[in-house]
Amino acid sequence: MRCEVVAIGTELLLGQIVDSNSSWIGEQLALAGIDCHFQVKVGDNPERIAFCLRQALDRADAVICCGGLGPTQDDITRDVIADVMGVALHRDEAIVEKIRAMFEARGRVMTDNNKRQADVPKGASVIAQMPGTAPGLVCPVGDKVIYAVPGVPYEMHEMMEGTILPDLRRRSGETAVIRSRVLKTWGMSESGLAETLEPHLDKLDETGHATIAFQASGIEGLKVRLTVKAADETAADAVLSTEEALVREALGDIIFAVDDETMESVVLETLRRRGETLALHESLTGGLMAMRMTAIDPALDVFAGALTRGVDGHVAAQDDAIALAQEAQAAFGTTYGLAAVTPSNHGDFAPGTVFAAIASPADGQATTVALPGDRRRLRNYAVISALEFLRKSLARNA
Amino acid sequence: MRCEVVAIGTELLLGQIVDSNSSWIGEQLALAGIDCHFQVKVGDNPERIAFCLRQALDRADAVICCGGLGPTQDDITRDVIADVMGVALHRDEAIVEKIRAMFEARGRVMTDNNKRQADVPKGASVIAQMPGTAPGLVCPVGDKVIYAVPGVPYEMHEMMEGTILPDLRRRSGETAVIRSRVLKTWGMSESGLAETLEPHLDKLDETGHATIAFQASGIEGLKVRLTVKAADETAADAVLSTEEALVREALGDIIFAVDDETMESVVLETLRRRGETLALHESLTGGLMAMRMTAIDPALDVFAGALTRGVDGHVAAQDDAIALAQEAQAAFGTTYGLAAVTPSNHGDFAPGTVFAAIASPADGQATTVALPGDRRRLRNYAVISALEFLRKSLARNA
Numbered sequence: 001m002r003c004e005v006v007a008i009g010t011e012l013l014l015g016q017i018v019d020s021n022s023s024w025i026g027e028q029l030a031l032a033g034i035d036c037h038f039q040v041k042v043g044d045n046p047e048r049i050a051f052c053l054r055q056a057l058d059r060a061d062a063v064i065c066c067g068g069l070g071p072t073q074d075d076i077t078r079d080v081i082a083d084v085m086g087v088a089l090h091r092d093e094a095i096v097e098k099i100r101a102m103f104e105a106r107g108r109v110m111t112d113n114n115k116r117q118a119d120v121p122k123g124a125s126v127i128a129q130m131p132g133t134a135p136g137l138v139c140p141v142g143d144k145v146i147y148a149v150p151g152v153p154y155e156m157h158e159m160m161e162g163t164i165l166p167d168l169r170r171r172s173g174e175t176a177v178i179r180s181r182v183l184k185t186w187g188m189s190e191s192g193l194a195e196t197l198e199p200h201l202d203k204l205d206e207t208g209h210a211t212i213a214f215q216a217s218g219i220e221g222l223k224v225r226l227t228v229k230a231a232d233e234t235a236a237d238a239v240l241s242t243e244e245a246l247v248r249e250a251l252g253d254i255i256f257a258v259d260d261e262t263m264e265s266v267v268l269e270t271l272r273r274r275g276e277t278l279a280l281h282e283s284l285t286g287g288l289m290a291m292r293m294t295a296i297d298p299a300l301d302v303f304a305g306a307l308t309r310g311v312d313g314h315v316a317a318q319d320d321a322i323a324l325a326q327e328a329q330a331a332f333g334t335t336y337g338l339a340a341v342t343p344s345n346h347g348d349f350a351p352g353t354v355f356a357a358i359a360s361p362a363d364g365q366a367t368t369v370a371l372p373g374d375r376r377r378l379r380n381y382a383v384i385s386a387l388e389f390l391r392k393s394l395a396r397n398a
Numbered sequence: 399m400r401c402e403v404v405a406i407g408t409e410l411l412l413g414q415i416v417d418s419n420s421s422w423i424g425e426q427l428a429l430a431g432i433d434c435h436f437q438v439k440v441g442d443n444p445e446r447i448a449f450c451l452r453q454a455l456d457r458a459d460a461v462i463c464c465g466g467l468g469p470t471q472d473d474i475t476r477d478v479i480a481d482v483m484g485v486a487l488h489r490d491e492a493i494v495e496k497i498r499a500m501f502e503a504r505g506r507v508m509t510d511n512n513k514r515q516a517d518v519p520k521g522a523s524v525i526a527q528m529p530g531t532a533p534g535l536v537c538p539v540g541d542k543v544i545y546a547v548p549g550v551p552y553e554m555h556e557m558m559e560g561t562i563l564p565d566l567r568r569r570s571g572e573t574a575v576i577r578s579r580v581l582k583t584w585g586m587s588e589s590g591l592a593e594t595l596e597p598h599l600d601k602l603d604e605t606g607h608a609t610i611a612f613q614a615s616g617i618e619g620l621k622v623r624l625t626v627k628a629a630d631e632t633a634a635d636a637v638l639s640t641e642e643a644l645v646r647e648a649l650g651d652i653i654f655a656v657d658d659e660t661m662e663s664v665v666l667e668t669l670r671r672r673g674e675t676l677a678l679h680e681s682l683t684g685g686l687m688a689m690r691m692t693a694i695d696p697a698l699d700v701f702a703g704a705l706t707r708g709v710d711g712h713v714a715a716q717d718d719a720i721a722l723a724q725e726a727q728a729a730f731g732t733t734y735g736l737a738a739v740t741p742s743n744h745g746d747f748a749p750g751t752v753f754a755a756i757a758s759p760a761d762g763q764a765t766t767v768a769l770p771g772d773r774r775r776l777r778n779y780a781v782i783s784a785l786e787f788l789r790k791s792l793a794r795n796a
Contacts (some may be wrong), residue, residue, distance in 0.1 A: 022417075027414070038438060040438050042436055052436075
């Protein structure tokens with residue numbers, strides 16, 4: 001079973017919007033065991049859209065086209081699909097009423113333009129999920145199918161999950177599932193990872209033919225992605241857990257997180273389990289570290305707060321960084337204080353040098369790391385490096 | 399002159415990486431006056447890549463293909479291009495040495511795999527800009543051309559700007575330039591903007607045929623994009639400035655920024671001009687606001703710092719929000735304090751209610767805004783709403 005994706009909209013070609021919809025759809029198709037060999041972006045031009053839809057139908061069993069279902073004259077996806085199907089459009093009065101009701105609920109009046117959104121190619125059906133004013137469509141073409149969804153991400157997601165993915169699975173007769181597990185690592189290069197895992201690949205192969213792939217992801221670390229196809233979710237999970245154990249044996253404590261976990265969620269969770277608390281001194285990182293912590297700890301029960309201050313942005317030595325961490329620890333009365341700061345004496349240190357410091361109940365410790373030079377990356381890497389320093393320190397004193 | 403984009407990499411189809419490269423390339427092509435009708439994503443499969451390159455060459459004068467120039471067996475772009483050109487690959491020993499030197503500079507040893515990166519199709523030339531170990535290629539095919547660039551964004555950008563865009567402009571004979579200006583607005587809906595500008599569109603048309611487009615951009619505001627084609631940069635700027643004046647006359651003070659300016663850069667610049675300073679009290683926004691300020695004011699000469707604290711995350715009334723702003727103002731000794739916080743008594747307020755408060759030298763003032771419900775959006779909108787409140791307050795007391 002193959003399915004292509006056609007993203008429609010001149011604004012996509014002009015780079016005014018990044019086409020993240022196709023990526024998301026591609027991910028869902030992969031998880032459903034459906035191949036996707038091509039994804040195309042095309043502008044609001046009827047001939048070119050028709051060309052793309054016909055070519056995709058030639059090569060694949062199904063096409064998901066995304067965008068161009070709005071109320072303006074630019075929105076021509078409905079018309080082009082009718083053309084490709086060789087049928088006329090008819091206006092679905094029930095949908096007109098649904099759209100009218102949505103407008104009225106917001107205290108607004110539906111314009112005539114919006115009625116165009118209720119036009120449906122003959123033989124096509126409207127997708128039941130309709131979170132916005134643009135209905136999605138299921139359009140049979142012979143034994144193949146075109147699905148049309150709006151470009152608004154949450155509307156598209158709802159239709160994909162509610163109708164399109166189940167329909168594709170039914171059509172494909174696919175009952176197997178594909179599942180991935182992502183192990184996030186920090187502190188080893190991609191080639192280093194490959195070399196370290198090399199001797200274990202045979203064993204990994206034996207346990208269930210999971211594929212293994214590396215993906216450099218900046219401050220989210222270097223990801224090791226295990227992917228497996230299995231009869232059902234339970235079987236897939238079993239294989240992935242065996243493989244994860246093998247990879248952990250090989251890589252050790254450079255794995256800091258799994259799947260949706262992040263460096264900050266892991267640190268906060270560790271502190272929560274231990275009943276300990278944390279405060280930050282942010283000068284170089286100016287709010288960036290607090291922002292990441294409060295995104296997942298809104299109640300501030302582990303992360304107590306941050307001092308965001310200048311201190312001229314930098315300090316002379318590791319000991320001064322420890323003093324800043326201790327200042328935050330004292331100000332908030334927490335178990336730990338954490339700081340990341342640049343040295344003031346640039347003559348003595350290479351650009352990109354950062355001190356990370358931890359104030360512990362008993363003492364303070366600091367480390368020096370070398371980070372990428374430009375300010376934006378330096379700040380982000382400083383956040384992760386400081387958190388990684390704390391993570392490893394906590395692991396040593398478990 | 400038409401140019402298509404082919405993005406290569408199975409990870410793009412699987413949604414493991416969002417293809418932002420094509421968007422960026424599309425934007426640069428548009429600014430250079432070069433049409434781009436199709437952009438395609440394809441996996442690491444030689445037949446399918448060759449198919450995409452041939453089809454793009456059929457339809458357009460030039461193709462930029464992005465990705466697949468790395469050292470691993472998956473990286474087959476070089477081989478496929480040679481195939482499409484009908485030539486063999488030869489190893490460029492000067493490039494081998496360049497790659498070897500890069501490895502040595504980082505204290506690492508070049509592997510044999512990396513030598514593959516020095517393979518060049520006969521008749522192709524290597525792009526002079528080579529910030530990483532993957533050389534870019536200019537590959538003539540008859541009177542058309544394939545450009546190959548690596549998928550690493552900064553490497554790709556350097557090659558596009560240094561070689562590919564100038565080469566495309568030379569080939570197209572295009573001397574006109576296309577320029578845009580983006581006016582960012584806050585506080586009016588897209589249909590409201592359209593209605594307000596409607597009576598002025600005729601006048602806008604007269605002044606130089608700039609096109610006008612709206613683009614909803616979340617917390618970056620609703621953008622009004624003016625685009626004009628002109629003989630040169632100076633002529634384009636002149637038309638854009640006239641049009642901007644007309645749009646400003648129609649929209650007034652809802653325009654908060656132009657082009658790369660942001661809400662925070664505008665607020666900081668206003669304060670800097672006035673010789674005034676600012677401190678924040680962040681509880682709801684937990685570092686988010688400080689992070690945005692310090693990204694552009696690293697020296698903290700205007701933005702003094704932030705108190706990131708719980709206060710149970712919320713307060714009873716506007717007056718308490720003012721007290722928090724005053725606490726920050728006092729702690730840092732600044733001209734102003736700013737706070738954004740949620741009400742504690744949920745019974746009395748709709749979800750998404752946020753108090754924004756300013757502490758001024760003479761007094762305090764607060765406002766109540768209604769924001770989107772989910773926490774991530776609420777935090778981000780609270781930051782922008784508070785800064786907008788300060789921006790308007792400063793404008794009133796100019």
